Amino acid sequence: MIQTVIFDMDGVIVDTEPVHHYAYNQHFKQLNIDVSPEMYASFTGNSTKNIFEKLKTQFDLQEEVATLVETKRQLFNEAFDHKEDLFLLDGVEDLIHDLHQNGVQLVLGSSSAKVTIDRVFKRFGLHPYFSHIVSGEDFPQSKPHPAIFLHAAFLAQTPVESCIVIEDSTNGILAAKAAGIYCIGYDSFHSKMQDYSKADKVISHFKELNFEKIKNIRF
Incomplete structure (x- = not known):
């Protein structure tokens, strides 16, 4: 699970x-x-x-x-x-709430700097939902190197086979797969020139995901 x-x-x-x-x-x-x-x-x-x-x-x-x-x-x-017209992407807040309410641990694995992550999390009130935040600035190599996701799984004390990564970039998907983690590629209209062929599943809207669909995913 x-x-x-x-x-x-x-x-x-x-x-x-x-x-x-x-x-x-x-x-x-x-x-x-x-x-x-x-x-x-x-x-x-x-x-x-x-x-x-x-x-x-x-x-x-x-x-x-x-x-x-x-x-x-x-x-x-x-x-x-x-910038006033900055919002959470459509459907992601509902997914975060759904997973959190059903006891799924949420971890952020972002290449952004900690100060940028904190700025976003404070603006949208996301801190209560995430147990850990992992920033790419803490690692010598960026995605597609798997270090950021391996460390996220380590902090969560979760085997990689019981984790999922949600990513929108070629480099992020490759990093997840290099870490041995099931990867859902988010291919939205915001995405530009990214390759989703290595993702295990590709979605175009977060309404395609919920706790019931995610909990029993297998490779």
């Missing part, structure tokens, strides 16, 4: 991608670099630190990675705080 569901955040719980996109592109203009849509899409599921490590190499940036990360974070926070 499934005991723990591990949620990604961006693109699964809330669509902060437009805010991230705005912040990154403002920063790219400041740095005078041209990041193609294809390159940007390939970063989905990566931590900000890992993204700027790649960009520093690609564009021979002189700034330190920590400085680049902090500048982008400030741009994101300012945009996030002023």
Whole structure:
């Protein structure tokens, strides 16, 4: 029986991608670099630190990675705080409540920084529903490396075969599968240029999931 569901955040719980996109592109203009849509899409599921490590190499940036990360974070926070039309994705709040009420442990496994996760969780009152929060900034390698999901299962004290991951990105799905965890791919209209072929199940709306459908999932 499934005991723990591990949620990604961006693109699964809330669509902060437009805010991230705005912040990154403002920063790219400041740095005078041209990041193609294809390159940007390939970063989905990566931590900000890992993204700027790649960009520093690609564009021979002189700034330190920590400085680049902090500048982008400030741009994101300012945009996030002023964006009024930011909502939880349709149906995910009902799913979170349903799973929580039925005793399923919920863990967040997001590549976002802790300060960003906390900002989202406080805005939408999500802290009471999640037993643990795992941030990608705590790991040297981003998704598709499985470390973030393996650690989430460890904190939940749940065998990987009794966990599910819900992800919207190619890198996140690959990370879940590398961790040996059943993965549900969330392919919504927010998703762009992501590959769901490795997911065990693909949904386009959270109304397709509930406790009864999830509890007895088997590989």
